[in-house]
Amino acid sequence: MLKLFRFLKPYRWAVVVVMALILLQSLSELYLPTLMADIINDGVVKGDIPYIWKIGGFMLGVTAIGTVVSIASSFLASRISSGFGRDVRSKTFRHVENFSLQEFDKIGTASLITRTTNDITQVQGVLMMMMRLMISAPMMCIGGLIMAVSKDAHLSLVFVGALPILALTIYLIASKGIPYFKVMQKKIDKLNLVLREGLTGMRVIRSFNRFDHETKRFKEANQDLTQTAIKVNQIMAFMWPMMMLILNFSSIAIIWFGGLRVSEGNMQVGDLMAFLQYAMQIMFSLLMVSMMFVMLPRASASAVRINEVLNMQPVIVEKEKLSDDTSEEEVDEAVERLGTGGVVEFDNVSFRYPGAENPAISGISFQALPGEVTAIIGGTGSGKSTMISLIPRFYDIEDGAIRIDGTDVRDLTLEELRLKIGLVPQKALLFTGSVSDNIRYGKTDATDEEVTHAAVTAQASEFIEALPEGYAAPIAQGGTNLSGGQKQRLSIARALVRKPQIYVFDDSFSALDFKTDAKLRAALKSETTEATVIIVAQRVSTVMDANRIIVLDEGKIVGIGNHRELMESSDVYREIVSSQLSEEEIA
Template sequence: MLKLFRYLKPYRWMVATVLILILLQSLCELYLPTLMADIVNDGVVKGDTPYIWKIGGFMIAVTALGTLVSIAASYLSSRIASGFGRDVRSKTFRQVENFSLLEFDKIGTASLITRTTNDITQVQSVLIMILRMMVAAPMMCIGGLIMAISKDAHLSLVFVGAIPVLALTIVVIAAKGIPYFKVMQKKVDQLNLVLREGLTGIRVIRSFNRFSHETKRFEHANGDLTQTAIKVNQIMAFMMPMMMLILNFSSLAIIWFGGLRVSSGHMQVGDLMAFLQYAMQIMFSLLMVSMLFVMVPRASASAVRINEVLNLKPTINEKKGSRTPAGNGMQKDADTASGPAPRGRVDFDQVSFRYPGAENAAIEGISFSSMPGEVTAIIGGTGSGKSTLISLIPRFYDAEAGAVRIDGVDVRELPVETLRGMIGLVPQKAQLFTGTISDNIRYGKVDATETEIRHAADTAQAKDFIEEMAGGYDAVISQGGANLSGGQKQRLSIARALVRKPSIYLFDDSFSALDFKTDARLRAALKDETTEATVIIVAQRVSTVMDADRIIVLDEGKVAGIGNHKELMKSSEVYREIVSSQLSEEEIA
């Protein structure tokens, strides 16, 4: 957790102010019992009323000062903790944005959400407690002992027996409870995972009538978390009664032995009352420490999980001296335009890739070239490595062997921002964001004009259904595009890529939800729009790839044929099988 506290650096002066305020508050509280002892010894016993009023007024002033500094310390502590939480959340989010898909697969989306929200909140809450108690607890304990000893050193021997028992109790209970806190956070992850799947997959759950199954999954995850929470809270629940038991026995011992010392004339009544209050302050300072022992272990477990994210180095890293494609200058990104755009030739040179932990390579020994102004199509059976192959171009993953090059430059040598600025990707699963239709299309180019947006929508065959919606291009899209059909979402995703006007278009099975008529119209419109760009299409339908300049047939991660439709019908048995499974003999002829 100490590693996370480096993010407190911008608040160091505020932290110093809080510590000074807490020190003043502690001094005020330590001074009050001594004033009360003076009132009893020199005022009440002697019947000196003016002295009582004088010291009483002074006590009120000290109390008021303690209250004011306490309020100020609470306010500043909250400001510091809130700012710290904001900064760590921002840092975590920026770190996650830099992760490749391998890091997402390793940690899991549900866990990343928990770490960015619940875990940081745990640390933030404990930070407030630490700021308030870090000075107060030791100050009250040590100061209370000094003041108690100054009142009666012999009676202070009560603490010799009480404090070790109290400390041992705290340590034993904390040692038993700490291991459960890390387990609890993992179970929160699992609960989030089940809940997230249940909410995002509600249509599938309803269509297959699997409510009872999902309810059991949720109840199991929820019950598992509940049982762990009950267990750890049962252990920690012993803390308070044990503390109060030791505290009350200590008070009883002080009053018993203190009474004997008062009756023997070795101690005054006021000093005994002050001594009792100092004993309470010492015990309550240890009680504050015990509260930290309850909260800090869970926050420490959360801090470890946050640091795992912050310290995890993305596998996709830019090399020093990153280059741009030769002779082409910098690519236009989504927001700015400077210099001529790269040509966009894509070359795969003996490329292989294997997912972590997989026995077999997803793709192996892939070599081909895709030229600007040409359409390259990739087709193959399920699991043949089509999507994996095009994921290597924008560096969602890096090739295990071989090289992917754009205009002769290895993509690993290009700045990631420049590389992805050259690409217009339409993913296999259309992902839209909450906002208007214009906002979603403009996601591809922030400064796109209305004319560019409408032209992109028209080319993507989305114009008709957009204009039929209430509000047209200002119509609001709900979360995940739930108020649109699969085909409509795909067409908006295509429009988002088109408005970008990139050098390379990647269509990852982006026409699967379209009917044949819309598919044909869209491909015809794309030909005119992408005449100078490199177009790579992954598709399942033969009708989508038949007109491509180059078709790459994949089978179990390897190239089973390269050529146009006619050439592959003669040379590739795998391609012929795919064609015959989708087209009639008349269509093939």
């Protein structure tokens, strides 16, 4: 957890002020029992009423100062811990944004959500407690011991028996509970995973009537977490009564032996009462430490998980990177520096997913040229989407090279590379906001005319204008208030408004009817005359007019050519065509 404290650097002076305030608060609390002893010894016993008023007023002043200081330290500690949590969340999110899909696959989306929210909250809460108790508890314990010894050294021998028992009790209970805290965070991950799948997959669950199955999954994950939480809380629940038991026995011993000391004339009554208060302060400071032991293990486990994310280096490394505050002019310069080509070349490319025995694709070589449409077709699992994901470097290739305009994609920054590409993914994903916001996601400074033109080309203008609010119509989370075809057309419009050099359509026409598909492809021709267009499709009708069709089978190219050439030379392509088109259509 200490590694995360580097994020406290901007707050170092505020932390120093908190420590000073807590030190002052501790001193005021340690001084009060001595003042009370003076009132009893020199005021009550002697009947000196003015002295009682004098010292009593002084006690009120010390208490008021301690209260003000306590409020100020709590306020500052809250500000620091909240700022720390904000900074760590921000840093974690920015770091995760740099991950390739390989890191996402390794950790899991559900776990990343838990680490960015629950885990950081755990550490944030413990940090606030540490700032309050880190100085206060040791100060009260050590200061209380010194003050107690100063009142009566012989009576202080009670602590020799009580404190080791107290420390041993805390150690035994904490050592039993700590392992469970680490397990709890993993079980929260599991619960988050099941819950997320249940909510995002609600349509599938309803369509297959699997409510009972999903309820059982959630109940098992929830029950598993609950049982672990109950077990750890049962263990930690022993701490408080054991502390109080030791505390009460210590109080009895102090009053018993202290009474004997008073009766023998070796100790004054006021000193005995002050000694008893110092004993309470010592014990309660150890109780505060025990509370830290309850929260610290869980926060420590959370900190390890956060550091695991922050220390994970993306496997995709770029040589340079445009800064986060890159201006539009600098972005335009980067695009100009890359040229206005768009030639995509695969040179003997092979790739396998992490942990897989066999490569997903191997020996892939082809060129996609500007002004042409390159289509990729093949059976399910043949590697079509894998090939597409390698162009913008969602994954890095194992062998070979992918070049854009003769430059290896690994020699470009990710920002420069992706500025050249307009990708329409297989699964249309929209964000909350308006229709125009989602189209402008491809180009933030797009004008209304550009947005409208992109929507018209994508065959989306008709249904957009039919919405009550038109382009200002709100989009629900995940685009659930639109149909699959509408979401796909908005995704296509988002890529079109970008006006990139390379268009990549990953099975982006699957939810469209044949009429809309044909109209869309016809509209795209005039928009992409100077751009490179790469289309992955399942429909033969979508790829028939392509300049170049690449046929994939089990991760390898088994045919390249246009429709007519492949009908003569490729058995795999003929099988695909015959499975979709009638003999009249083929002819």
